[in-house]
Amino acid sequence: MxxxxxxxxxxxxxxxxAASMALMYRAAPRQACxxxxxxxxxxxxxxxxxxxxxxxxxxxxFVVPGIGNALxxxxxxxVLAGLRRHVGLAPGWRAMAVIAPLIxxxxxxxxxxxxxxxxLLVFTPLIAAINLGVGLxxxxxxxxxxxxxxxPLVMMECVFMLQQSMRTxxxxxxxxxxxxxxxxxxxQTSGSLFLLLFMAVTPMxxxxxxxxxxxxxLRRASLTDALTGWLxxxxxxxxxxxxxxxxxREASGLSFITFDIDHFKSINDRYGHGLGDAAIRHVTACxxxxxxxxxxxxxxxxxxxxxxxxxQRLHDVCAIAERLRERIATTPLRTDDLVVPMTVxxxxxxxxxxxxxxxxxLRRADEALYRAKMHGRNRVDVxxxxxxxxxxxx
Numbered sequence: 475m476x477x478x479x480x481x482x483x484x485x486x487x488x489x490x491x492a493a494s495m496a497l498m499y500r501a502a503p504r505q506a507c508x509x510x511x512x513x514x515x516x517x518x519x520x521x522x523x524x525x526x527x528x529x530x531x532x533x534x535x536f537v538v539p540g541i542g543n544a545l546x547x548x549x550x551x552x553v554l555a556g557l558r559r560h561v562g563l564a565p566g567w568r569a570m571a572v573i574a575p576l577i578x579x580x581x582x583x584x585x586x587x588x589x590x591x592x593x594l595l596v597f598t599p600l601i602a603a604i605n606l607g608v609g610l611x612x613x614x615x616x617x618x619x620x621x622x623x624x625x626p627l628v629m630m631e632c633v634f635m636l637q638q639s640m641r642t643x644x645x646x647x648x649x650x651x652x653x654x655x656x657x658x659x660x661x662q663t664s665g666s667l668f669l670l671l672f673m674a675v676t677p678m679x680x681x682x683x684x685x686x687x688x689x690x691x692l693r694r695a696s697l698t699d700a701l702t703g704w705l706x707x708x709x710x711x712x713x714x715x716x717x718x719x720x721x722x723r724e725a726s727g728l729s730f731i732t733f734d735i736d737h738f739k740s741i742n743d744r745y746g747h748g749l750g751d752a753a754i755r756h757v758t759a760c761x762x763x764x765x766x767x768x769x770x771x772x773x774x775x776x777x778x779x780x781x782x783x784x785x786q787r788l789h790d791v792c793a794i795a796e797r798l799r800e801r802i803a804t805t806p807l808r809t810d811d812l813v814v815p816m817t818v819x820x821x822x823x824x825x826x827x828x829x830x831x832x833x834x835x836l837r838r839a840d841e842a843l844y845r846a847k848m849h850g851r852n853r854v855d856v857x858x859x860x861x862x863x864x865x866x867x868x
Contacts, residue, residue, distance in 0.1 A: 485522035496697040514552025521545040540581035571774030605635035623686035627679035718832035817852035
C-alpha cells in the first residue's frame with residue numbers, strides 16, 4: 475500500500491471515529507467524554523486531509539509539518555482528555571491550547587525545518603507521554619472489576635507508545651535514516667499503519683467504556699431509591715444474602731436496625747406530599763451522618779428504613795441506633811417558613827445461630843420496631859431481653 479493510499483484510508487477511519495463519537499454523544503449528551511473523542515477524531519481527520527492535499531498540491535513548508543504535527547498531537551491529547559473527563563478529572567484542553575502554538579512555533583527552528591527525523595525525535599516523546607497518561611489517569615479511579623472495559627484502550631495506547639518509542643530508538647542508533655515528509659520508507663509506513671490501527675480500535679474501545687459506564691449506572695439506578703439515594707429492597711436481597719452467608723461461614727456478627735418516621739401520615743396530610751418527601755430526605759440525611767462509613771443503608775418502604783451492620787457486637791449496634799434516634803429527635807426539619815419536629819421509632823435485632831436466613835433477623839427487627847411504636851414512639855427497642863434494659867427511652 476503506497477503512502478497516499480494509507481493517508482486516504484486513515485482519513486476515512488478518522489472520519490468514522492469522529493462521526494461515530496459525535497452520534498453517540500448526540501444520543502447520550504450526558505457522556506461529555508464522547509464530545510472529546512469526537513473532537514479527537516475531527517483533529518485526526520484534519521491532519522490526514524492536510525496530508526492528502528499535500529500529496530497533490532504544493533503547499534508552503536510551514537503549513538504541512540507545522541499545522542499537521544500540531545493537529546496530530548492535539549488529536550492524541552483528545553483521547554486522553556475524554557478519558558480524564560470520564561473518570562472525573564479536568565480534561566486539560568486549556569493546556570493543549572497553550573502547547574499547540576508552541577508545537578507550531580518549534581517548526582521555525584532550522585534543525586526541525588530540514589529534518590523529518592529531528593521532528594520525530596522532538597515530538598515522539600510528547601506523544602508517548604500522552605499515551606502513557608491514559609493508563610495513569612485510571613490508577614486508583616476504577617475498580618478491579620472495571621478494568622476489562624478499559625483494557626482495550628489502555629493496551630492500544632501502550633502498543634502505540636511502544637511503536638513510537640522503537641521508532642525513536644531506531645533514529646538514534648541508525649546512521650541511515652534519510653526521511654522525507656511524503657516518503658514511503660518503512661519507518662514512516664509502519665507508523666501510518668499503526669495510526670490506522672489506532673483509529674480503528676480507539677472508537678470501539680471508547681464505545682465499550684461508555685457502554686460499561688451506562689450499564690453500571692443503570693444497574694445502580696435499579697438498586698437505588700431515587701428520593702433518598704439509599705439502596706432499595708431489591709438491593710437488600712443480594713446484599714443481605716451475601717452478608718448472611720459470610721456471617722455463618724466466619725461466625726461474625728450481623729444485625730439489622732430498622733426505623734420509620736413517627737406520625738408520617740399526619741405530616742403528609744397536614745403539609746402535603748412535597749413536604750413529606752422533604753421529611754424523608756431529611757431523616758435519611760440525619761441518619762446518614764450517624765451511619766457514615768456504612769454503605770448498607772436501605773429504604774424498604776414509604777417511610778421505613780433498614781441498616782445492615784456486619785461484624786459488630788449487639789451492644790455497639792444498640793448504641794448506634796440510639797445515636798440515630800437522638801440525632802433525628804434533636805434536628806427538626808426546617809423549611810422557609812416551617813419548623814417541623816420529627817422523631818423515629820427504632821428496632822434492633824442480631825443474628826442467632828438458629829436463623830436459617832437473613833429475613834429472620836429483619837423480621838425480629840421489625841417486631842422490635844412495632845413494640846417501640848406501641849410503647850410511645852421515639853424510642854429504641856431491641857429484640858433481646860438481655861439487651862433491652864441497656865437502651866434508654868426518650
